[in-house]
Amino acid sequence: xxSGMIGARTYVLVAxxxxxxxxxxxxxxxxPLGSWHTPVALGIAALKTVLxxxxxxxxxxxxxxxxxxxxxxxxxxxxxxxxxxDDVVTRGWLPVPGK
Amino acid sequence: MATEASMVRSRPAPAEQFxxxxxxxxxxxxxxxxxxxxxxxxxxxxxxxxxxxRFLYPAGFAEGSRHMDLVLGGANTVVxxxxxxxxxxxxxxxxxxxxxxxxxxxxxxxxLGLVFLGIKAVEYWQHYQEQLVxxxxxxxxxxxxxxxxxxxxxxxxxxxxHAVHLTIGVGIVSVLLVMARRGKFSPAAHDPxxxxxxxxxxxxxxxIFLLPLLYLFGxx
Amino acid sequence: MSAVAVAPRxxxxxxxxxxxWSWLLTEDxxxxxxxxxxxxTLMFFVGxxxxxxxxxxxxxxxxxxxxxxxxxxxxxIHGVIMVWFFLIPSIPNTLGNFLVPMMIGARxxxxxxxxxxxxxxxxxxxxxxxxxxxxxxxxxxxxxxTPYSTHSSTTHVVSTTLRIFIxxxxxxxxxxxxIVTIHTMRAPGMTWSRLPLFIWSTYATSLxxxxxxxxxxxTLVLVATERILRVGIFDPALGGDPLLYQHxxxxxxxxxxxxxxLPGMGVISELIAAFARKxxxxxxxxxxxxxxxxxxxxxxxGHHMFTAGISVHAALIFSLLSYLVAVPSAIKVFxxxxxxxxxxxxxxxxxxxxxxxxxxxxIGGLTGLFLAALAVDVxxxxxxxxxAHFHYIMxxxxxxxxxxxxxxxWPKITGRMYPELWGKLAALTIFVGFxxxxxxxxxxxxxxxxxxxxxxxxxxQVLNVMSTAGASILAVGYLxxxxxxxxxxxxxxxxxxxxxxxxxxxxQTSSPLPAHNFEVTPxxxxxxxxxxxxxxxxxxxxxxxxxxxxxxxx
Numbered sequence: 001x002x003s004g005m006i007g008a009r010t011y012v013l014v015a016x017x018x019x020x021x022x023x024x025x026x027x028x029x030x031x032p033l034g035s036w037h038t039p040v041a042l043g044i045a046a047l048k049t050v051l052x053x054x055x056x057x058x059x060x061x062x063x064x065x066x067x068x069x070x071x072x073x074x075x076x077x078x079x080x081x082x083x084x085x086d087d088v089v090t091r092g093w094l095p096v097p098g099k
Numbered sequence: 100m101a102t103e104a105s106m107v108r109s110r111p112a113p114a115e116q117f118x119x120x121x122x123x124x125x126x127x128x129x130x131x132x133x134x135x136x137x138x139x140x141x142x143x144x145x146x147x148x149x150x151x152x153r154f155l156y157p158a159g160f161a162e163g164s165r166h167m168d169l170v171l172g173g174a175n176t177v178v179x180x181x182x183x184x185x186x187x188x189x190x191x192x193x194x195x196x197x198x199x200x201x202x203x204x205x206x207x208x209x210x211l212g213l214v215f216l217g218i219k220a221v222e223y224w225q226h227y228q229e230q231l232v233x234x235x236x237x238x239x240x241x242x243x244x245x246x247x248x249x250x251x252x253x254x255x256x257x258x259x260x261h262a263v264h265l266t267i268g269v270g271i272v273s274v275l276l277v278m279a280r281r282g283k284f285s286p287a288a289h290d291p292x293x294x295x296x297x298x299x300x301x302x303x304x305x306x307i308f309l310l311p312l313l314y315l316f317g318x319x
Numbered sequence: 320m321s322a323v324a325v326a327p328r329x330x331x332x333x334x335x336x337x338x339x340w341s342w343l344l345t346e347d348x349x350x351x352x353x354x355x356x357x358x359x360t361l362m363f364f365v366g367x368x369x370x371x372x373x374x375x376x377x378x379x380x381x382x383x384x385x386x387x388x389x390x391x392x393x394x395x396i397h398g399v400i401m402v403w404f405f406l407i408p409s410i411p412n413t414l415g416n417f418l419v420p421m422m423i424g425a426r427x428x429x430x431x432x433x434x435x436x437x438x439x440x441x442x443x444x445x446x447x448x449x450x451x452x453x454x455x456x457x458x459x460x461x462x463x464x465t466p467y468s469t470h471s472s473t474t475h476v477v478s479t480t481l482r483i484f485i486x487x488x489x490x491x492x493x494x495x496x497x498i499v500t501i502h503t504m505r506a507p508g509m510t511w512s513r514l515p516l517f518i519w520s521t522y523a524t525s526l527x528x529x530x531x532x533x534x535x536x537x538t539l540v541l542v543a544t545e546r547i548l549r550v551g552i553f554d555p556a557l558g559g560d561p562l563l564y565q566h567x568x569x570x571x572x573x574x575x576x577x578x579x580x581l582p583g584m585g586v587i588s589e590l591i592a593a594f595a596r597k598x599x600x601x602x603x604x605x606x607x608x609x610x611x612x613x614x615x616x617x618x619x620x621g622h623h624m625f626t627a628g629i630s631v632h633a634a635l636i637f638s639l640l641s642y643l644v645a646v647p648s649a650i651k652v653f654x655x656x657x658x659x660x661x662x663x664x665x666x667x668x669x670x671x672x673x674x675x676x677x678x679x680x681x682i683g684g685l686t687g688l689f690l691a692a693l694a695v696d697v698x699x700x701x702x703x704x705x706x707a708h709f710h711y712i713m714x715x716x717x718x719x720x721x722x723x724x725x726x727x728x729w730p731k732i733t734g735r736m737y738p739e740l741w742g743k744l745a746a747l748t749i750f751v752g753f754x755x756x757x758x759x760x761x762x763x764x765x766x767x768x769x770x771x772x773x774x775x776x777x778x779x780q781v782l783n784v785m786s787t788a789g790a791s792i793l794a795v796g797y798l799x800x801x802x803x804x805x806x807x808x809x810x811x812x813x814x815x816x817x818x819x820x821x822x823x824x825x826x827q828t829s830s831p832l833p834a835h836n837f838e839v840t841p842x843x844x845x846x847x848x849x850x851x852x853x854x855x856x857x858x859x860x861x862x863x864x865x866x867x868x869x870x871x872x873x
Contacts, residue, residue, distance in 0.1 A: 249558060
């Protein structure tokens with residue numbers, strides 16, 4: 001039998017929170033936040049992802065291995081982003097001609 | 100052996116390579132999570148490319164984002180979140196043996212998925228009318244033209260591949276609905292529903308990131 | 320007693336059903352392994368023909384055998400086939416498919432249907448590739464660098480990228496299958512610390528397969544899109560950046576080289592333990608180093624781009640990380656050597672391949688460190704030095720390990736022994752031919768000969784002639800096993816369950832294996848290399864007693 005169960009009411013509550021957060025994301029986009037827009041928007045999206053993963057995708061009642069797998073996926077995406085962006089963002093930082 | 104047979108009659112047997120249903124269940128869910136990791140990297144490649152160009156061309160990407168229909172994008176987000184709810188409740192229904200609710204919830208999920216695709220089609224049509232489809236029908240005045248074209252290329256690629264995944268999801272849930280009507284699922288064995296649920300929620304998560312990146316840039 | 324009761328004269332997996340359909344629709348991992356072996360061997364020889372033509376052209380400094388357009392197609396098809404249709408699937412899908420369930424005590428992989436699907440996907444990709452070769456091929460290099468591939472090349476770029484995209488699913492499904500199997504289907508008592516090192520390596524390989532291949536998939540989709548729609552993702556004229564392509568491509572392709580070598584390292588661990596009759600020194604370190612290579616291998620891709628225009632900041636970081644990734648590989652080499660020390664060594668063919676591996680891998684690996692140094696790389700990037708480096712690892716390392724593993728497990732797979740004298744002869748021929756082919760390439764590359772050119776200054780001719788001469792010997796070396804291994808299927812000595820006296824679970828059943836692997840699920844009570852004593856038992860002609868019976872009370 002599956003390990004543990006999450007109640008129907010929890011699911012509805014999580015969905016409600018997700019809808020509220022969606023509204024917040026959109027509303028915040030209209031504020032004059034300058035360069036803070038991106039981190040704030042992605043931060044809210046990350047929070048929604050955690051809620052979906054923890055409740056809808058049952059990470060709350062999953063084995064440590066499964067949770068590790070979920071984290072690994074995100075970690076590897078971070079590696080790809082960091083390594084690639086490191087190149088384009090730091091061009092011209094170090095005083096070597098032509099680079 | 101005889102007692103085992105009578106017990107097995109009330110629960111389906113696991114596939115030949117597995118020792119028991121629990122092992123099969125673990126394998127199925129872990130396998131789906133691994134597949135979702137591959138999807139994270141697949142979409143991640145596009146997100147990386149998108150971020151590279153957003154860093155290089157903030158003005159052009161902001162301009163492109165302003166041509167997106169926020170109402171439709173927001174509506175689609177709501178649709179997907181509700182569909183994730185219905186899918187999660189469908190898994191719950193199987194776990195509690197609520198067969199009729201299962202059928203209804205799977206049906207609702209399919210319906211919401213189709214609504215999403217319908218809204219997407221409307222959006223794509225609008226962009227076509229406005230001549231904002233790179234490679235097919237694109238025309239934009241001004242110095243930011245190439246950058247805006249690049250933005251729209253990423254828009255169509257990312258939402259397009261997302262829509263393909265959603266369509267496949269709708270197809271699979273439809274098959275599940277047929278199987279559910281035939282009573283193939285029970286609290287003891289419902290792996291296909293559970294792993295499809297994981298897949299569906301993942302598709303929702305991708306959209307949750309696409310919304311701010313594509314629709315909400317350049318509004319403030 | 321942890322050995323499994325072997326049923327008297329069971330039918331084997333090859334004889335339990337004999338129709339063609341029972342092979343083509345099989346879900347048995349052992350049969351799928353055979354199907355893969357046949358197809359990758361075929362592709363290996365196709366890729367080898369391309370290499371032969373290239374080496375023949377390079378006998379003379381002028382371009383007199385093939386045109387430059389044809390030569391571009393030759394090195395492209397050689398790379399595409401050898402990387403995607405041979406090296407990446409080789410050990411994981413042949414020996415891995417065969418052995419993973421056996422070594423962990425399972426009846427099959429977790430998803431047998433997906434396993435079969437993987438093979439069909441591979442077959443489709445292979446067939447499509449052969450079609451493309453006949454219809455003009457591709458000339459972009461296996462690396463498909465933009466904007467040439469997206470803009471200027473007039474060859475079958477879209478169909479090639481499409482079929483590699485499809486092939487990627489074969490890789491991903493294999494990796495997924497192996498990871499789930501190892502996590503969920505180990506026999507009772509088979510803890511992680513009792514897994515054979517081949518399993519650790521295959522597991523690490525599968526992690527890379529799952530994490531890296533999707534990035535290749537999306538990159539190829541972007542290339543195809545740019546080519547079809549003529550929009551500037553990577554085209555500088557339209558605001559695109561070719562370096563972005565290289566980042567995305569190498570994010571997959573560098574870990575891909577670890578997909579290629581890690582299984583080979585796993586095989587070597589097994590061979591060294593078996594032929595030194597000793598448990599592997601530093602088991603924990605070797606196991607951890609496999610995982611370390613898989614993880615660190617993802618952090619170094621920028622070293623393929625040092626001269627392409629990346630920022631100095633990025634180049635420094637990638638260079639440093641590239642030095643770091645050499646450490647776990649070195650740890651393996653030290654542990655293998657320490658295992659040999661004080662062991663009871665018998666020089667059969669598989670051990671010859673293992674020893675060759677260690678030497679050639681060290682040379683290849685050290686030259687990798689030369690390349691990781693920015694100041695050196697500036698001079699030798701895109702020369703034959705790089706070509707020699709990766710062939711030492713891929714051919715001197717990986718293919719050698721594959722040959723060693725094939726010979727070692729041949730009696731288990733087929734129930735027959737290969738002819739030992741011919742085995743040794745072929746191994747020696749391969750070793751001599753290989754070094755004669757590729758060592759001169761280090762020199763000629765250092766002296767400045769660029770790669771992917773079919774004409775070169777006359778002062779490089781002597782080294783090129785040596786290289787081609789070596790290649791002809793190497794070709795003989797690879798053809799020999801094709802002949803005598805096939806010969807052994809009919810006329811080879813029948814092998815018993817355990818001709819090598821090795822302690823692994825796969826040796827506890829009959830040869831060839833029974834259809835369902837184990838009649839009774841084994842219960843594992845000790846680690847993977849428990850040799851009871853150091854005395855040489857029996858003789859190496861295949862009539863040894865199984866040593867496993869003596870493990871009671873360990």
